[in-house]
Structures are given as structure tokens and as C-alpha cells.
Amino acid sequence: MAKKLMKGCEAIGEAAIHAGCKLFFGYPITPQNEIPEYMSHRLPQVGGTFVQAESEVAASNMLYGASGSGERVLTSSSSPGISLMMEAVSYLAGSELPVVIVNIMRAGPGLGGILPSQSDYFQATKGGGHGDYRLLVLAPWSVQEAADLVQDAFDLADFYRNPVMVLGDGLIGQMMEPVEFGAERVPCKPLAPKTWAATGCDGSRPTNIVNSLFLDPEVLEQHNIKLKAKYDRMVRDEVRVAEYFTDEPYDLLLVAYGTVARVCSTAIEDLREQGVKAGLIRPVSLFPFPYAAVRAAAAKAKGVLVVELSSGQMIEDVQLALRGAKPVYFKGRQGGMLISPDEVAESIREVLAGGAVEVVNG
Amino acid sequence: MAETVVFSRPQALAAVQTHYCPGCTHGVIHRMVAEVIDELGLRARTVGIAPVGCSVLAYNYFAMDFHEASHGRAPAVATGIKRARPDLIVFTYQGDGDLASIGMAEIVHCANRGEKVTVVFVNNAIYGMTGGQMAPTTMPGQVATTCPLGRDVEQAGHPIRVVEMISTLRTPAFVARASVHTPLYAVNAKEMLRRAFRYQKDGTCFSLVEILSTCPTNWGMPPAEATRWLEKTMMPYYPLGVFKTPERGDRAPRPLAAEEAVCRTM
Numbered sequence: 001m002a003k004k005l006m007k008g009c010e011a012i013g014e015a016a017i018h019a020g021c022k023l024f025f026g027y028p029i030t031p032q033n034e035i036p037e038y039m040s041h042r043l044p045q046v047g048g049t050f051v052q053a054e055s056e057v058a059a060s061n062m063l064y065g066a067s068g069s070g071e072r073v074l075t076s077s078s079s080p081g082i083s084l085m086m087e088a089v090s091y092l093a094g095s096e097l098p099v100v101i102v103n104i105m106r107a108g109p110g111l112g113g114i115l116p117s118q119s120d121y122f123q124a125t126k127g128g129g130h131g132d133y134r135l136l137v138l139a140p141w142s143v144q145e146a147a148d149l150v151q152d153a154f155d156l157a158d159f160y161r162n163p164v165m166v167l168g169d170g171l172i173g174q175m176m177e178p179v180e181f182g183a184e185r186v187p188c189k190p191l192a193p194k195t196w197a198a199t200g201c202d203g204s205r206p207t208n209i210v211n212s213l214f215l216d217p218e219v220l221e222q223h224n225i226k227l228k229a230k231y232d233r234m235v236r237d238e239v240r241v242a243e244y245f246t247d248e249p250y251d252l253l254l255v256a257y258g259t260v261a262r263v264c265s266t267a268i269e270d271l272r273e274q275g276v277k278a279g280l281i282r283p284v285s286l287f288p289f290p291y292a293a294v295r296a297a298a299a300k301a302k303g304v305l306v307v308e309l310s311s312g313q314m315i316e317d318v319q320l321a322l323r324g325a326k327p328v329y330f331k332g333r334q335g336g337m338l339i340s341p342d343e344v345a346e347s348i349r350e351v352l353a354g355g356a357v358e359v360v361n362g
Numbered sequence: 363m364a365e366t367v368v369f370s371r372p373q374a375l376a377a378v379q380t381h382y383c384p385g386c387t388h389g390v391i392h393r394m395v396a397e398v399i400d401e402l403g404l405r406a407r408t409v410g411i412a413p414v415g416c417s418v419l420a421y422n423y424f425a426m427d428f429h430e431a432s433h434g435r436a437p438a439v440a441t442g443i444k445r446a447r448p449d450l451i452v453f454t455y456q457g458d459g460d461l462a463s464i465g466m467a468e469i470v471h472c473a474n475r476g477e478k479v480t481v482v483f484v485n486n487a488i489y490g491m492t493g494g495q496m497a498p499t500t501m502p503g504q505v506a507t508t509c510p511l512g513r514d515v516e517q518a519g520h521p522i523r524v525v526e527m528i529s530t531l532r533t534p535a536f537v538a539r540a541s542v543h544t545p546l547y548a549v550n551a552k553e554m555l556r557r558a559f560r561y562q563k564d565g566t567c568f569s570l571v572e573i574l575s576t577c578p579t580n581w582g583m584p585p586a587e588a589t590r591w592l593e594k595t596m597m598p599y600y601p602l603g604v605f606k607t608p609e610r611g612d613r614a615p616r617p618l619a620a621e622e623a624v625c626r627t628m
Contacts, residue, residue: 023446049445053438054471061435061468065442068429069409073446091432198427198443200450202406209421211430 003178008143008168009034009076011179012102013042015150016074018181021100022048023073025062027055027081030114031170032104035076056081060088060101067097068210070197072154076102078170079120080111083128089163090129093227094212096196098157100150101135102166104173107309107336115336116170118258121313124167125287132224134231136164136238137286139257143177149284152188156238159189160230161196167286169309171259171338240284241293245272246300250279251352253301253326255294255318257283260307260339267344278305278348286314294321303327303358305351307344310334315359327358372396374405376425385578385585388416388484390542392423394552395455395482398559399426408451409443411436413465415457416490434465437472440479451562453480458499459489462522466498469528473568476533480558481568483524486575487596494580498522501595505582525572525605534608536561536569541602543576543589554604567608574600 006014013035016024024039040050053059059075066073077085082103092099103124107117122128124137136156140146146168153164198208214220245268246253256264261282268278281297283290294317298304304326306315312330319328331347333339350356371377374396382388399405405426412420414433421428431439436454444452461469461483469481488506489495496506496513499521503512513521529537536558540551551573558569574596576588583591 023442025442051441051445051475053441054467057435058438058441058468058471061432061438062442062445064431064435065411065429065439065444066446067442068439069443069446069450071446073442087432088435095430198409198429199447200407200409201425201427207425208427209430210428211421213418213430 003180005176006143006179007034007176008146008172008174009104010038011143011147012076012150012166013038014181015147016100016154017042017046017048018185019072019151019154021072021074021154022046023066023071024048024050024075025053025059025066025073026075026077027053027059029078029081031106032076032078032102032173034173035102039074056084057087060085063099064088064092064095064097067092067099068095068198070194070199072158074100074102076104078104078106079108079117082120082123086123086129089135090131090133091212092163093129093133093135094131095210096161097163097210098161099163100153100157100166101163102150102168105167105169107334113336114170116259116309116338117334117336118169118260118309119311119313119334120167121286121308121310124165125289133227134234134287136160136162136234137167138164138240139167139284139286140172141258141261141282143172143175144179146172147179147181151185155187155189155191158191158194160234162230167258169258235288238285239288239290239293241290242282242284243293243297244268244280244282246279246281246297248277250277250300251302252278252348253298253304254278254280254307254348255283255304255314256280256307257286257314260309263339263341264307264344267341267348270341271345271348276348276352283314289317289321291317291321294318295325298322298326301326303329303351305329305331305347307331307339307347309339312359329356330359372400374399374408374425376423378422380423381419382416383579385576385588386416387542387573387575390548391482391484391573391575392420394542394548394555395453396424398552398555401556402559402563404451404559404563407449408453411439411443411452411454413454413456413460415460417455417457417484418491420455434460434463435468436460437465437468437477437479437481441472441475441477444477444479448478451559453482453559455482456484457490458483458485458487458497462498462524469524473528473535473570474531474533476535476568478562478565479568480562481570482555483570483572484575485524485572485600486577487521488577488580490577490580501599521599523600525570528570529606534567535606536567536608537606538604539572539574539600539602541574541592541597543574543592547602550602561608572600
């Protein structure tokens with residue numbers, strides 16, 4: 001199939017349709033409105049259904065019902081809307097329902113602003129909703145990768161019976177890039193029939209109950225142990241990470257995800273021409289976080305520079321990965337301010353010249 | 363002599379004991395919902411949604427596929443199921459705290475979109491499972507654990523009349539209120555439920571049946587007295603009847619000129 005110039009939000013919608021998604025429930029919020037807009041005209045063309053819900057609370061619970069019925073279903077939102085969905089996310093995880101949630105992050109806290117940010121990292125990877133649960137979290141750095149990860153997200157969600165979040169920022173959602181969809185998709189995971197779905201029971205099987213309520217503490221503990229085993233399998237099997245400029249020697253390792261990693265790679269490329277050597281590691285899965293890969297890559301550097309559009313969230317996972325083995329430095333912008341390759345280059349020079357302050361404690 | 367079965371457990375009802383208190387009408391309502399589903403031949407393609415509240419374990423009592431929703435969100439879950447699988451018969455079973463307080467947005471918009479689902483709304487004027495707190499439908503002066511001196515309408519407002527409110531929506535719907543506190547009223551309530559499920563079966567419209575219910579435990583009175591209290595206190599405020607049908611649901615405003623004429627004569 002030929003490459004097509006598409007906005008990130010539209011590519012995400014088209015990717016979902018390529019993955020067999022038949023239902024979208026959502027509520028308007030900037031900067032991701034092009035996803036529901038795209039789905040509202042595209043889904044009916046493929047026999048699907050689009051519903052504009054009365055709130056993100058309702059949209060995420062519509063997801064629950066549709067997923068519990070065995071269908072592939074998508075929602076998208078941006079940070080404040082994702083906060084409203086966190087109740088349902090906990091229930092979806094508890095009831096083991098596969099859904100795909102796209103968060104096109106904007107700056108917070110509160111109403112914050114509408115410009116790009118990465119300040120929902122904690123919410124996405126460390127909880128957000130109540131209870132012991134995990135989301136698989138995937139972070140694209142290009143429109144093509146957003147389209148690819150959204151399709152994989154549906155397979156991963158079905159395979160693990162767990163919500164999967166695709167975590168982008170306003171840049172991913174709004175920029176246009178060439179994108180290509182394969183004619184015949186092969187699922188990235190083996191997919192079993194959804195025999196657990198509540199689709200009406202004619203007596204040929206026991207009734208199916210989509211549920212996260214277990215009043216008996218012994219039963220609930222067993223349920224939690226089962227969920228934990230699933231999250232452990234994700235940690236073992238679903239780490240995705242990319243490295244750049246690490247084939248050659250480097251003095252400093254940069255860690256960044258999403259569009260920020262692209263800015264970093266431009267900075268590193270510019271500096272390489274000037275003899276300044278830095279490498280880059282980019283977590284593609286934020287949960288599971290590539291702890292081992294970050295630690296191994298950092299072993300070859302004198303220090304590690306974490307770059308984020310936040311006041312420092314992923315840096316805590318980098319520190320966990322390093323366990324004090326290397327000094328860690330941080331460069332961040334907040335509030336919807338972007339970071340330029342020149343700024344990153346300046347930070348790299350500062351760290352290598354010994355002029356930067358090490359981040360000692362998270 | 364050949365035996366004739368004159369009474370049996372509905373197929374749609376599981377052969378288990380419920381946890382409901384003595385004198386609570388959930389059991390009667392469960393049974394009537396199950397009977398209607400059986401009589402209409404819908405059981406194999408029916409999916410129910412249990413709420414949060416006393417009927418949170420309804421999925422154990424109905425012999426059919428079920429979802430357990432979070433508090434108040436059952437109409438949103440129902441929307442998701444019905445849109446994913448329009449061939450299924452989808453019903454929610456909700457109490458007054460679930461539907462009329464925390465889930466008010468979900469029920470209003472589900473009704474307004476005209477989702478072809480059925481809502482069984484059990485109004486017992488109190489939060490039962492959490493131990494008798496004030497509900498949006500608690501009567502003025504009624505004592506609850508969070509209004510120990512009785513509901514003060516100056517502070518808490520007046521009880522919400524759900525079917526009256528839903529029936530103002532322009533979207534076609536079947537909206538009715540019934541009661542089960544005597545056998546005669548229960549027969550009528552079952553007929554309302556039958557009509558509600560039939561409208562869904564025919565793909566006609568959204569349907570909601572509010573059923574007044576007793577809660578002797580949290581009202582603090584014996585079952586017989588609770589029944590009398592329902593009739594004396596609740597029924598005058600929550601009148602029974604059919605409030606809206608898809609055939610006669612258009613509450614178009616009167617022409618402004620006519621309204622002005624009324625104003626001028628006042």
C-alpha cells in the first residue's frame with residue numbers, strides 16, 4: 001500500500017480500523033479531537049459504530065460494555081479526560097477487559113494548557129486508578145510508529161486481556177508525516193477466541209460474568225496474584241526499546257521517549273559532527289520499562305542525561321535501572337513549552353564539562 | 363394422576379439463595395424480571411448489568427450473562443454492549459443512589475440517545491448496602507444515618523422524581539412507575555416490565571420502569587409497617603403510572619403566543 005501523508009490523530013484512527021476496531025466511544029478534548037472526528041465518519045464506512053459520550057466517565061464505561069461483549073474498541077482523550085477515565089481503567093484491569101486507550105498528553109496539572117507535554121508518565125505507568133494493576137504503555141516517536149503501535153496495542157490487549165495505553169503528546173497527534181498501512185496484517189500475538197465474553201448464554205456453557213468484585217478476601221487475593229503473574233509475563237515478554245548512536249563509543253547516554261527522543265537524536269547528530277559523543281536509548285514500552293537495556297547502555301557512558309517534557313517523571317525509572325551506578329542529570333521543559341535540539345545540545349555540553357548538577361534524589 | 367406444574371422457578375433465575383433482607387422487595391422484582399424474560403423467550407440473548415448497591419450481586423441471582431458496572435455507570439456499560447451487539451437484549455438493574463445520584467448523567471444521556479435498552483430502577487428512598495444514608499429519593503423528613511433529624515429540603519433539596527424528569531426528554535421512550543408492595547400492584551409492575559422488554563425486543567425505544575421498594579432494615583421498621591409507609595409516604599409523591607410511551611411521547615411546547623395570552627390574563 002502506498003504511503004499517505006496523514007496527521008498523527010488520523011493515522012491513529014485509521015490504524016485502529018486496520019486492526020479490526022469496530023467501536024469508538026469518546027468525548028471532545030484538545031489536542032486529540034481529530035481522532036473522534038476521523039472515527040465518526042470512518043467507522044460507519046466499515047460497519048462500525050461511533051458514539052460521542054456525555055463525558056469521559058461514560059465513554060470509558062461504554063468501552064467496558066463493548067469490550068465485555070467481545071469487540072475491539074478504542075477511545076482517545078487528553079490528560080484531563082484521561083484522569084476522568086481512571087475509574088474505568090481500574091475496573092477494566094480488574095475485570096481483565098482488552099481495550100486500547102490513546103492519551104495525547106497536554107500540559108497539566110488541572111486544566112493546565114493544550115500544548116504538548118509528557119507529564120502523565122506517572123499516571124500511565126504507576127497507577128492512576130485504584131488497586132494493584134498495570135497498563136501496557138507504548139510511546140511512539142513518529143506518526144508511522146503511532147500507527148504501528150496502535151495496531152499492536154489491540155493484539156496485546158486481547159492477548160493479555162488488559163487495557164493498553166498508547167501514550168503520545170500533542171506533537172504526535174498534530175504533526176503530518178507519511179504513513180503506510182500493510183495490506184495484510186499479521187497479529188503480533190496469537191489470538192484466542194473470546195470465550196469469556198458476555199454475549200448471551202443459551203445453556204451450552206456456564207454463564208459469563210464480566211466482573212471485578214470479589215468479596216471473599218481469599219478469592220480476591222488469588223485474583224490479584226493471577227493479575228500479578230500476568231504483569232510479570234508482560235515484564236518478561238513485552239519490553240520494547242530502541243538505541244541510537246550506541247554502536248560507536250559515547251561519553252554520555254541520553255534517555256528520552258516519544259517525540260523528545262527525536263529532538264535528542266537531532267542534537268546528538270549535530271554534536272557528533274563536532275566530536276561530542278553521546279548515545280540515545282528510547283523506551284518504546286514505558287510499562288514494562290526497559291530497565292536492563294538502560295542499565296547496560298549506561299555502563300558504557302560516564303553519566304546519563306534524562307530529557308522529558310515534564311519536571312522529571314521517567315527519571316525515577318532510569319534511577320531504578322541504574323541503582324546508583326552512574327550519575328544522572330535531567331533536562332526538562334514544562335507547561336507546553338517544547339525543547340529544541342540546541343537546548344539538548346547545550347545540556348549535553350554542560351554535563352560533559354562538569355557544569356551540571358547531578359540529580360541525587362528523584 | 364398426571365401432575366401439572368402450576369408454579370416453578372423462572373429459568374432466568376438462578377437456583378440460589380439471595381442475600382436480601384426480610385421484607386425487601388428486590389427478590390420479588392428479580393423474579394418478575396426473570397419471568398418476563400422467560401415469557402418473551404429472551405433468556406439466551408439477554409445480558410444484564412448489575413449496579414453498585416444492594417443489588418450488586420444480581421449477577422449471581424439471574425441465570426444469564428452479566429456485567430458488573432462501577433457505581434452509576436450501568437447505562438454507559440449498557441450503551442457499550444448494545445452498540446457492540448445490537449442483537450442482544452440488554453438491561454440494567456439499578457437502585458436510587460446508583461441511578462439518581464452518582465449515575466444521573468449516565469441515565470439521562472442513555473435515555474436521551476434512545477439506547478434500545480431496558481432500565482429497571484428500584485427506588486427504596488435510601489442507601490441500603492452502605493447502611494442507610496440519605497438518597498436523592500429520600501423523603502422530606504425521613505430519617506437516615508446522614509440526616510439523623512430527617513431530610514431537610516432546605517439543605518438537601520427535594521427528592522428527585524426520576525421518571526417525571528426522564529419523560530420530559532424528546533426522544534421516544536417507554537417510562538413508567540410501578541410498585542410491588544401488594545400482589546395487585548405487583549401484577550401491574552410486571553405488566554410494566556413486560557412492556558419495557560417488549561419495546562426493546564421490537565427495537566422500538568429506550569425503556570425505564572421505576573419500581574417503589576421497601577427497605578425495612580434501613581427504614582427501621584417491620585416489613586408490614588414498611589409496606590404501609592411506602593403507600594402512605596412515597597406513593598403520593600411518586601405517583602404510579604405510564605409517563606411516556608413511544609407512541610405518545612411528544613411534549614412539544616405550546617406556541618409562545620398562547621403562553622403570552624395566559625400570562626396576560628394572570
